[in-house]
Amino acid sequence: xxxxxxxxxxxxxxxxxxxxxxxxxxxxxxxxxxxxxxxxxxxxxxxxxxxxxxxxxxxxxxxxxxxxxxxxxxxxxxxxxxxxxxxxxxxxxxxxxxxxxxxxxxxxxxxxx
Numbered sequence: 362x363x364x365x366x367x368x369x370x371x372x373x374x375x376x377x378x379x380x381x382x383x384x385x386x387x388x389x390x391x392x393x394x395x396x397x398x399x400x401x402x403x404x405x406x407x408x409x410x411x412x413x414x415x416x417x418x419x420x421x422x423x424x425x426x427x428x429x430x431x432x433x434x435x436x437x438x439x440x441x442x443x444x445x446x447x448x449x450x451x452x453x454x455x456x457x458x459x460x461x462x463x464x465x466x467x468x469x470x471x472x473x474x
Contacts, residue, residue, distance in 0.1 A: 402426055403455040403469070409434060413445045418467060425458055428465070437467045444470040 406422035421434040437458055439445060448454060448470060457469040 403457055403471075405473075406454050406456055408448050408450050408452045408454055410436075410450055411445050411448060413442060416442045416445070418445060418448070418470070420454070420456065420467075422456075428458060428460060435465070438464050439467045439470065448472055 404422055404425050406420040408418060409421055410419035412418070416439050417436050418439055419434065419436045423432050424430065440461075444467065453473040455471050455473055456467050458465055458467050460466070
């Protein structure tokens with residue numbers, strides 16, 4: 362009896378995350394254009410500090426829609442240090458950022474001329 366009860370509880374606990382993921386996937390299908398637009402949209406910012414050695418940049422930025430983040434100033438990791446050679450403090454920029462394993466990472470960065 363105890364073995365059956367334990368097995369039932371384990372199966373139920375394993376099924377709940379699968380159902381939640383399915384619901385999330387089903388919902389995202391309702392707004393594919395909005396999701397794609399937010400993911401590809403560039404965000405306006407201003408470079409406050411560049412730390413090329415640590416592959417980090419401090420940006421004062423507008424709302425980052427794909428991260429659901431309000432405007433603020435913060436430090437980002439950059440995916441490729443080469444991007445940092447093109448910018449300096451005070452530059453107006455457009456950038457894309459994503460959450461990669463809990464790190465907010467700039468994937469594209471360009472100076473606005």
